Amino acid sequence: MNLTHLQRLESEAIHIMREVVAEAEKPVMLYSVGKDSAVMLHLAKKAFYPSPPPFPLLHIASGWDFQALLDHRDRTAKEIGMELIVAHNQEAADAGINPFDARAGVYSQQMLIDPLKQALTEHGFDAAFGGGRRDEEKSRAKERIFSFRSSSHRWDPKNQRPELWKLYNMNKAKSESIRVFPLSNWTELDIWQYIHLEQIDIVPLYYAAKLPTVKRDGLLLVVDDERMRLEEGEVPEEKVVRFRTLGCYPLTGATESSAATLPEIIQEMLLATSSEREGRAVDHDATASMEKKKQEGYF
Amino acid sequence: MARSDTEQLDTSYQTEALIAEDIDAYLEKHQHKSMLRFITCGSVDDGKSTLIGRLLYDSKMIFEDQLAALEADSKKVGTQGQEIDFALLVDGLAAEREQGITIDVAYRFFATEKRKFIVADTPGHEQYTRNMITGASTADLAIILIDARQGILTQTRRHSYLAHLIGIKNLVVAVNKMDLVGYDQAVYDKIIADYAKFATEIGIENFTPIPISGLAGDNITSVSPNTPWYDGPDLVAHLETVELTNTVNRTKPLRMPVQWVNRPNLDFRGFSGQIASGTIKPGDEVRVLPSGRRSSVKSIVTMDGELDEAVAGQSVTLVLADEIDCSRGDVIAAADAPPQTADQFETTLVWMDENEMLPGRSYWMKIGSQMVSATVQTPKYQINVNNMEQLAAKTLELNGIGVAELATDRQIVFEPYADNRDLGGFILIDKLTNATVAAGMLHFCLRRSQNVHWQAVDVDRNAHALQKNQEPRVVWFTGLSGSGKSTIANMVEKRLHALGKHSFLLDGDNVRHGLNRDLGFTDADRVENIRRIGEVARLMADAGLIVLTAFISPFRAERQLVRSMLPEGEFFEVFVDTPLEVAEERDVKGLYKKARAGELKNFTGIDSDYEVPRNPEIRIDTTRTSPEEAAELIVNKITGIWSYTI
Structure with a gap:
């Protein structure tokens, strides 16, 4: 019997988590x-069983999260018996920062990145697990599994430690912290296959359902609550849709799909002809940089 | 190219048909894939990027939108006319590299019907040796790319040597660009014969040669009609069937480094770790090392239920039948075939840091889940990675590879690297910068460390100290040249003598001229100088003496090393704090003047650093305290008499 690729990935992730703890x-x-978080949490349960994972969960709530996601979050934490810390930038919210008016960069800085940094500093966490994968984008292909951050949470890509064998050097200065990515070597297909195989409970939004939607800027948005600001002439329309990624509901596009089971979702993904991040501005970076090189007379 | 594309379309069509018609059957099939990690060695000139790009492309890891971009780019900037330039898929990253991300190891993923693959892609030039070692450390297989037009080059030898050094058993020698030599068998045979000769010389026992063209697709995913004289498998077929390292490890005796003790309540105590080699079943007899205590496995606990058997590569939690001591760093092993323990080794080191190796300095060593202090001797030799020549060396610099002896501060559980990567591969960590400075591989332990057992002598250090009616101390004076260390140390010794204490003063005069007369003033020599003084001081403290040392001892790490040699509370660091401008103005020996004039090199404070003590036991500010006052303060502190005078 050979270990399957999923067994090897699982074992590697468990090994990484135990080293950190x-x-x-x-x-x-x-x-x-x-x-991805669902898979990571499932692996943590396995790594420390029969103990519950010996660390808390940290969720950064922008205030514009899907209600179904918040429900799933609370239920999951309660079921496992883990402490759940919710970080939210109330100050920015009170100051009127919202996804409709603020520029995208400002919004995510204020509602996602800042509260994350604050929470890490405030609680004194020196290592934080994240669900990032190397196949997500090209620059991630080179980030280490153990990625160090300065006291101001900055990443210095030029100063990464070599990772040999399965020996991770976690020694660091007191002010530094570490981001740890146990899913680094997983691909999107691995994630879905594992969810299927292990029957991991995921947020229902990944499955197709009839929801009220509006089409805006090429994105199919779901009207998750009454705060969704409708533009002139927009009338919510019921459509059978599902999500491939989850973010703040006024900014995350759904896809029309009838995939209501995991095999159907995987089937849809495998037959998809466009990448997960299609439609996002960052996607054509590589082409852009090639273009730039050309302009600079590289060829 | 047109031919292999058609064939590729056929296979992917079948896969797509299965996905569309029976997704459950597809999932069932694909859940049982195994995984192979490999590294590609070569440079862009050898067609490495084209090969990787082709593997990604042929395995359908590229979506239509990305493909459209690739096709457009190929026409605009590619080197293949109207054809797709696969190298652009990979070289998109080169652009990012230039935008500031380190030239480094990148990991890429693709899958075929049978296996998932992780490719470590590292640059091939000599200045990236450490990157290649890093990528190779997790690889089951290495593909050595050779340009058919060029034959074996220096870099071919270097890559092969490094892959062999890191213990990769599966070597594929891919002779690329066969299309450019007219698929000439004679060219191929000549290269393979040359390679076989070289391989034997450096100890590579076997390798798999394949003639390919990454660009034209020959022998990549199917056997090419262009090479009818070749009767081996195509590259992907070989990658899909080659035996995996963790399968091989399974036949060896059990070893499991304990990572974490799982103790949710008083009724459960499990030992968590990843099995490095062997298999284990409930009831198996085991031994916990280094203590050597025996027990048996009661159960193998996982969230999915207890297992009947676990094998190399799996992460498990073991419950033992007996309550025995076992904690992180210990190794659970087969009772009848336990690994060795030792504290002195011969090793191969690959230096990975900008700062060169300092023989004698104490580094952290991580091996398995064990973390110990280790010091490295001056290398026996360095290896020229281009021709495998052994060169004399005093140290190792970035990317340097050499053989050196290494000593740990306590016994560690190990196996030779050739037998077990998990228990024979280690990293060295700088204690101050926390950087990973070296990767190492244990060859064997040195006989003397196995045979020398500490003699349990009757007259021990306690007896020595009792006889002298004093507590042993090492009073370590540190500070700039001319700060007043020797002056104050002399006064301290006079007072101790007057009090009837047994003491000895080690200073430049009695050490530099004798014990350390072979040492100069380079960083490496300074480290060795202090290490020897530390050892002498420790022996004298064992003899019950109060030892005073007066040396600049500019580096924190060495002072810390000496501190760690002694029982807690016996080491007193005295920082004689004189500002540089004051010491320079005093310039008792006229050394500063010489250093400023460039006649003295490596002079502390001028062109060599002094690392100020962070938490000295005693700090003397010589601009405010006289030598007499300082001496009194120090004597009182080390003899335990508290003084109110200062």
Whole structure:
């Protein structure tokens, strides 16, 4: 019997998590409640069984989260018996920062990145698990599994530590912290296959359902609550849709789909002809940089 | 190219048909894939990017939108006319590299019907040796790319040597660009014969040669009609069937480094770890090392239920039948075939840091889940990675590879790297910068460390100290040249003598001229200088003496090393704090003047650093305290008499 690729990936992730718990002073798991987070949490349960995972979960709530996601989050944490820390930038929210008016960069800085940094600093977490994968984007292909951050949470890509064998050097200055990515070597297909195989409970939004939607800027948005600001002439229309990724509901596009089971979702993904991030502005970076090189007379 | 594309379309069509018609059957099939990690060695000139790009493309890892971009780019900037330039898929990253991300190891993923693959893609030039070692450390297989027009080059030898050094058993020698030599068998045979000769010389036992063209697709995913004289498998077929490392490891005796003790309540105590080699079943007899205590496995606990058997590569939690001591760093092993323990080794080191190796300095060593202090001797030799020549060396610099002896501060559980990567591969970590400075591989332990057992002598250090009616101390004076260390240390010794204490003063005069007269003033020599003084001081403290040392000892790490040699509370660091401008103005020996004039090199404070003590036991500010006052303060502190005078 050979170990399957999923068994090897699982074993590697468990090994990484145990190293962190053995060597870090105060670890935490960043929990976005999405499919990757669901897999990461499932692996944590396995790594420490019969103990519950010996660290809290940290969710960064922008205030514009899907209600179904928040429900799933609370139910999951309660079921496992893990402490759940919810970080939210109330100050920015009170100051009127919202996804409709603020520029995208400002919004995510204020509602997602800042509260994350604040929460890590405030609680003194020295290691934080994240669900990032190397196949997500090209620059991630080179980030280490253990990625160090300065006291101001900055990443220095030029100063990464070599990772040899399965030996992770977690020694660090007191002010530094570590992001740990146990799913680094997983692909999107691995994630879905594993969810299917292990029957992991994921947020229902990944499955097709009839929801009120509006079409805006090429995105199919779901009207998740009454705060969704409708533009002139927009009338919500019921459509059978599902999500491939989850973010703040006024900014995350759904796809029309009838995939209501995991095999159907995987089937749809495998037959898809466009990448997960199609439609996002960042996607054509590589082409852009090639273009730039050409302009600079590289060829 | 047109031919292989058609064939590729056929296979992917079948897969797509299965996905569309029976997704459950597809999932069932694909859940049982195994995984192979490999590294590609070569440079862009050898067609490495084209090969990787082709593997990604042929395995349908590229979506239509990405493909459209690739096709457009190929026409605009590609080197293949109207054809797709596969190298652009990979070289998109080169652009990012130039935008500031390190030239480094990138990991890429693709899958075929049988296996999932992780490719470590590293640059091939000599200045990236450490990157290649990093990528190779997790690889089951290495593909050595050779340009058919060029034959074996220096870099071919270097890559082969490094892959062999890191213990990769599966070597594929892919002779690329066969299309450019007219698929000439004679060219191929000549290259393979040359390679076989070289391989034997460096100890590579076997390798798999394949003639390919990454660009034209020959022998990549199907056997090419262009090479009828070749009767081996195509590259992907070989990658799909080659035996995996963790399958091989399964036949070896059980070893499991304990990562974490799982103790949710008083009734459960499990030992969590990833099995490095062997298999284990409930009831198996085991031994916990280094203690050597025996027990048997009561159960193998996982969230999916207890297992009847676990194998190399799996992460498990073991419950033992007996309550025995076992914690992180211990190794659970087969009772009848336990690994060795030792504290001195011969090793191969690959230096990975900008700062060169300092023989004698104490580094952290992580091996399995064990973390110990280790010091490295001056290398026996360095290896020229281009021709495997052994060169004399005093140290190792970035990307340097050499053989050196290494000593740990306590016994560790190990196996030779050739037998077990998990228990024979280690990293060294700088204690101050926390950087991973070296990767190492244990060859064997040195006989003397196995045979020398500490003699349990009757007259021990306690007896020595009792006889002298004093507590042993090492009073370590540190500070700039001319700060007043020797002056104050002399006064301290006089007072101790007057009090009837047994003491000895080690300083430049009695050490530099004798014990350390072979040492100069380079960083490496300074480290060795202090290490020897530390050892002498420790022996004298064992003899019950109060030892005073007066040396600049500019580096924190060495002072810390000496501190760690002694029982807690016996080491007193005295920082003689004189500002540089004051010491320079005093310039008792006229050394600063010489250093400023460039006649003295490596002079502390001028062109060599002094690392100020962070938490000295005693700090003397010589601009405010006289030598007499300082001496009194120090004597009182080390003899335990508290003084109110200062």
